[in-house]
Amino acid sequence: MKYAMGDSRNTRLPGDVGLAQDRILVSHWKNLALTQGIKPNRSHDLPGATMARLARNAEGQYAKRAVAGRWGVYRGEVKVGGSRLMGYIARPPRVRAQADEYGNAKTRFINGRGKVKALPKVVNLGRPRILMVEIPRAEYRPVMQRPFEDAVSQAQRGVEGPMADKFIAGALFERAETADAFPLGGRVYRATVNADVPGVLDGVVSGAASLFMLDVPAGRTLYVGHAAQVGALQGDAARAVMFPFRAGTWTVALTDEGQALLRLLADSDFEMPILAAATIDGTA
Missing domain, CATH: 2.60.120 (Jelly Rolls)
Incomplete structure (x- = not known):
């Protein structure tokens, strides 16, 4: 909240708020809700232990009892506004493809021994979606300063009579x-x-x-x-x-x-x- 107060823009550097010391993680709440079922808590932050779980998933570690409908997670490079940034990305589920008009539902290839192999063809159910991106710094407009001052003035006017x-x-x-x-x-x-x-x-x-x-x-x-x-x-x-x-x-x-x-x-x-x-x- 402190970055939304003051008379001018405020700059936030890594390590000032939160556990991450070398980066600032910016959440994409729509994609988090769609692919992970994650919504912001009352402080408009990630619920407890969520970031640790996403980091484990990005390393290929998943719970034995996976939550149905939850997408996989990997860490990679994404393009945002002309810049290439590292971030956490949701991988859509993959399913077997339906057979085409010729009844073909497999992918054929030649292995290292020169033999032809056939595997079931799979397709993605959707496209990868950005969950969080890492940025080196962030700037905030003091959007809460004026509402705060108005609320204080209103409170003062409200107590002048009854109090x-x-x-x-x-x-x-x-x-x-x-x-x-x-x-x-x-x-x-x-x-x-x-x-x-x-x-x-x-x-x-x-x-x-x-x-x-x-x-x-x-x-x-x-x-x-x-x-x-x-x-x-x-x-x-x-x-x-x-x-x-x-x-x-x-x-x-x-x-x-x-x-x-x-x-x-x-x-x-x-x-x-x-x-x-x-x-x-x-x-x-």
Whole structure:
């Protein structure tokens, strides 16, 4: 997928993706389905062990119980767009030919001893078909970049309404002072954060508050989330629905008073200062 992203064409070289280190194999899916019964998997790639089986078949190694209707495989040179490339080719089944109008259904030849020999005449049921060709490099157009950007924009528009009451806006202040030293008014609280069980931040920030600050110690990560979202979750399950705040002094803005109930979870137990900084109307 990475080759379909970006602002310009991307070049893929052998060994970057897949097991082959000296070539890139390009599949002909129509012929693979027709002659081998092979269809792409959910990742639009060959199903597991398929390439290994084709390589064995090309060397003349076939399973004792061959799949009915599956063509043989050999490796040879094919002409593609004026270039001659090596690849894997499907060999059509061969059957005995029907007798001609003279009743002749055999091929006659003279062997090395000068004797005339006759063997049943056989014909191909179809023509050889290319399964995969080997190329030294490939170029891809960034066809997924625009759809990806459109999908992200659509997703953002979709959550602005229903999820508006579930956002926390965080801002990191690169300052040497701790939260205790910020002259923003309000009151400093100290809370012991448990690494396994989220603690409820209730009573520290009043229902009317719209801004408070968290001073996360160096080397620690604090997880902040809404009580309604976290619920009874603990540990990693709780962290998965919370916002990670790493070391630094953070301001957290509440979009309405319903967001005053928050839960805090850390990567380890430590004591953290919390500063209730301002109220909704902006007064300290």
